[in-house]
Amino acid sequence: MADGEEWLTVNQAAVISGYHPERIRELIREHKIDAHKFGSVWAIYRESLLTNIHKMSQSGEKRGRKPQD
Numbered sequence: 001m002a003d004g005e006e007w008l009t010v011n012q013a014a015v016i017s018g019y020h021p022e023r024i025r026e027l028i029r030e031h032k033i034d035a036h037k038f039g040s041v042w043a044i045y046r047e048s049l050l051t052n053i054h055k056m057s058q059s060g061e062k063r064g065r066k067p068q069d
Contacts, residue, residue, distance in 0.1 A: 005047075009044070019053075033045070
């Protein structure tokens with residue numbers, strides 16, 4: 001991690017975004033937010049989270065889990 005970058009845990013990202021922690025993990029798996037895994041803990045790049053939340057809100061993507069097919 002570079003100096004000056006702010007990294008968040010899944011729970012911190014959930015609080016900031018309003019998404020459920022599991023949805024944050026889904027966004028990581030979908031490569032919609034930048035994150036790195038250290039052992040069992042995800043570190044999420046704050047700027048990526050904020051940028052992509054803004055993009056998703058502009059596109060009308062709803063918060064919450066995706067419906068199961």
